[in-house]
Amino acid sequence: MDTMLVEFAQWIKNHTGKTWIEKKRPIRCLAHVIHLATRALISTYSKAAFYNPEQGELGIPSENGCRDEIGLVAEKKKKADSIVKRKKIDELKLTEEEWGWVKLFTSLLAHADNAQQSFSSDKGPTLQHALPALEALHKAWSKHAEAARYEPFQEGLTAATDKIVDYYERTADSDAYTLIILLDPSQKDVYFKKYWGKELHAQVLKNVEQLFKEKYTQMYDDGGPFLPEKKKGKLPQLLCELSSDEDEIAEEEDHDVDPQSPWLKEFNLYLHSATSIADGLSIVQWWGLNALEQYPV
DSSP states (O other): OOOHHHHHHHHHOOOOOOOOOOOOOOOHHHHHHHHHHHHHHHHHHHHOOOOOTTSSSOOOOOEEEEOHHHHHHHHHSOOOOOOHHHHHHHTTTOOOHHHHHHHHHHHHHHHHHHHHHHHHOSSSSSGHHHHHHOOOOHHHHHHHHHHHGGGGGGHHHHHHHHHHHHHHHHGGGGHHHHHHHHEEEEEETTHHHHHHHHHHHHHHHHHHHHHHHHHHHHHHOOOOOOOOOOOOHHHHHHHHOOOOOHHHHHHHHOOOTTOOOOOHHHHHHHHHHHOOOOOOHHHHHHHHHHHTOOOOO
């Protein structure tokens, strides 16, 4: 993929004269990332070969004299094309204790399935779930790695969380992962405010504001789009009458009118307005309905 993006960047440069930074563009397959982390968990705990029902000799997987219960489950799923093989498969019966470990192990795999399902959809974009899904999976597996109950899987859980960290850090190369969260009108910066802390939340807004400023300047230079004035209802006027803090009133009346930063008007209008997505409407459809008149940049 990296080679393709380098070639694509060169093609854009040759045909348009514009610089296209390939390092900031790749969006990795999150399902594959979760698959790699899950494989790290499985392969560290179980040394059984990757399950293929059509190939491989039957055997009893073991590690340091102990039977590999995960490998045993894989062996039992192999096809028996003869009575001898069928009998050998039947002999691979797991003990009650081994089934207990299998069930505990599958409870760990369920976290990976939940993460993958959170951004699987054929009805709209789900990239806004990518960072939360990876963070949730990392937190769940890290928590289990510290629990005595999951001690036999600790090495595998560490390998899996290391793999998540590796790919999570690569998302920093692209602004898309944070930008798409802010572009979800149902949450905007709520996720960052709640889970990333004050400093990182402020950094996200600063980075996105810079991107917004660059796009605004591209579109309008020193001018700007016409935006409808926000109508003030009767209730806010009554609340102003009750307030004794004149500075607070002034701030509430308009916090985005700095003439030196005209792009902030639309930026803050979106960020601080109450918005929501109607049932059945995707993020793309919502922006299709609201971008032209309210949020053109």
